[in-house]
Amino acid sequence: MNFVRTIVRNMSRRQWEPLKKVGIIGVPFEKGQKKYGVSVAPAAMRSAGLIDHLKEIYDLDIKDYGDVEIPSREDTVGVDNMSHLPLVSACNKNLSDKVSHVLREGRVAVTIGGDHSIGVGTVDGHYKVNENMILIWVDAHADINTNKTSESGSVHGMPVALLVKELSDYWPYLPTMDWQIPQFSIKNLGYVGLRSVDEYERLAIEKYNVPAFAMEDIEEYGIQKSIQHILQRLDPDGNKPIHVSFDIDSLDSIEAPSTGTPVRGGLTLREAIKLMEIVYATGRLRAIDLVEINPALGNDSDRKRTIDAGLCILKAGLGFSRRGTTPRGVLDLPVQTYHETKS
Numbered sequence: 001m002n003f004v005r006t007i008v009r010n011m012s013r014r015q016w017e018p019l020k021k022v023g024i025i026g027v028p029f030e031k032g033q034k035k036y037g038v039s040v041a042p043a044a045m046r047s048a049g050l051i052d053h054l055k056e057i058y059d060l061d062i063k064d065y066g067d068v069e070i071p072s073r074e075d076t077v078g079v080d081n082m083s084h085l086p087l088v089s090a091c092n093k094n095l096s097d098k099v100s101h102v103l104r105e106g107r108v109a110v111t112i113g114g115d116h117s118i119g120v121g122t123v124d125g126h127y128k129v130n131e132n133m134i135l136i137w138v139d140a141h142a143d144i145n146t147n148k149t150s151e152s153g154s155v156h157g158m159p160v161a162l163l164v165k166e167l168s169d170y171w172p173y174l175p176t177m178d179w180q181i182p183q184f185s186i187k188n189l190g191y192v193g194l195r196s197v198d199e200y201e202r203l204a205i206e207k208y209n210v211p212a213f214a215m216e217d218i219e220e221y222g223i224q225k226s227i228q229h230i231l232q233r234l235d236p237d238g239n240k241p242i243h244v245s246f247d248i249d250s251l252d253s254i255e256a257p258s259t260g261t262p263v264r265g266g267l268t269l270r271e272a273i274k275l276m277e278i279v280y281a282t283g284r285l286r287a288i289d290l291v292e293i294n295p296a297l298g299n300d301s302d303r304k305r306t307i308d309a310g311l312c313i314l315k316a317g318l319g320f321s322r323r324g325t326t327p328r329g330v331l332d333l334p335v336q337t338y339h340e341t342k343s
Ligand SMILES: NC(=[NH2+])NCCC[C@H](N)C(=O)O
Pocket: 115, 116, 117, 141, 142, 143, 145, 150, 151, 152, 153, 154, 156, 157, 158, 196, 198, 247, 249, 261, 292
């Protein structure tokens, strides 16, 4: 019986190939948090040679869609403990349409934020095109607060809670957000890199049994097994489009100091690159967000290191590889694993 099922499954399985076309969207938006500067990131990434860097990837067709229109003033009333909701909402509405458009043109949607509140627009826009998408949230933080649980009132700590249908009852009515209906299921979400999770956020993650690979887990299992486990959990048949929402603060703050809410003890750049390479290799990566780079924070060297890290991550997710250019080691002796040494 199992044999028959495997054959049927293989027959219905679509063959996935990495898309060789990409669309860049800039989102110069920073009202989802309180520090000045994260809105400058799209311009800073472009002037650091974003497009030229991506051109290093063999056969990649790149189209820059420019920046999403950002409303300048708020003329509607907001919501308690949710700073600048009308602005966040208006920006995300435009962004959602843009992401859907880029995906419908057959391109990987690469969105450069902006703070992480823009994840509402990117995921909403992606979901409208691929209802079966899965979402990997790479971040030091879980960003799953509501306005009732948030200690900061900043919407960049709330996008996941806004997106998932399972939490929709925990929100009051949100004026200006009528365009966004939470339809994405929390069952299709996984986390990598967590190390600063608020009390209620942890409750939500545990209640819904979200696969969450915190830094301790990555330390224990390694980045490769961690991401493979999440992909396998969310999509055992390997048949669903993938969205990676990458917050630069998932990296250790030595690797990426220019960010608004840095936390030590994070991913190394090498681990982040490996993660992106693994997701790329599935052939199913359809959207990447790169958020929370704040070029106004730190000195020149901090700024440069953070932007460079962002470029490396995007390139890895879009197929850049030095494989074949460097001599590689070969394991020709048996290696004891960590678990073997423990017992
Ligand atoms: N995307 C981020 N950098 N989020 C930081 C969130 C920090 C904190 N948990 C909050 O809700 O305010």
